[in-house]
Amino acid sequence: MKAIARPGVVPYIAAWSGEQLHRRPVIYSGRGGIAYADEQPEDRDQHGVLWNGRALAQGTGRPEYGEVHPERQRVAMQYLLCQVCGQPADRDDRGVLWLVEDNRGDWQGWPERLMTTHPPVCLPCAGKAVEQCPHLVGRSVAVRVRDSSTCAVYGRIWSSSAFGRPVRTAVKDVVEFGSPSARWVLAGQLVRSLDGCTFVDLQQELARLS
């Protein structure tokens, strides 16, 4: 498939149409839960969770903005890379910069302990995002996060069946490492929980760029 010129703002974590999803037969694992029939050691993370595979060919075909590439999202989340450009996210003494959907009413002390699938951002990309998506301004908040840990995955839940093989359910959910469901999820995104959060004024942060 022919590659097209990449528009300037295709996020690093977005999937491209040229990156086909691996559709591999899923069977019961001898240790409980699910496994691939042709499983390789790299199909699981260090917590033993099975990951969804997708070809790696960033920039091939069309960007699929609504689809997150499992491996690039996982790398960005693991290494705190900007979800838009894939470079290291911005960090200062108050922590790493995140743009999160404003749900301040959700609980006292929000966003402490917020579990998110969205990797952090760098300052230039935060500036561009706000410029190009003005609706973000009212709906998101900029937060500096001092401590965060990879604690869960988001993915499709499978279940046992009467047919001799596991079945794919309609449910996608956040599953914590070590929980019983962790053996039944096909992970698509890595989740971090945010701690030591400080709200910051994005315009003030951006002023450092000029």
Ligand SMILES: [Zn+2]
């Ligand atoms: Zn960036």
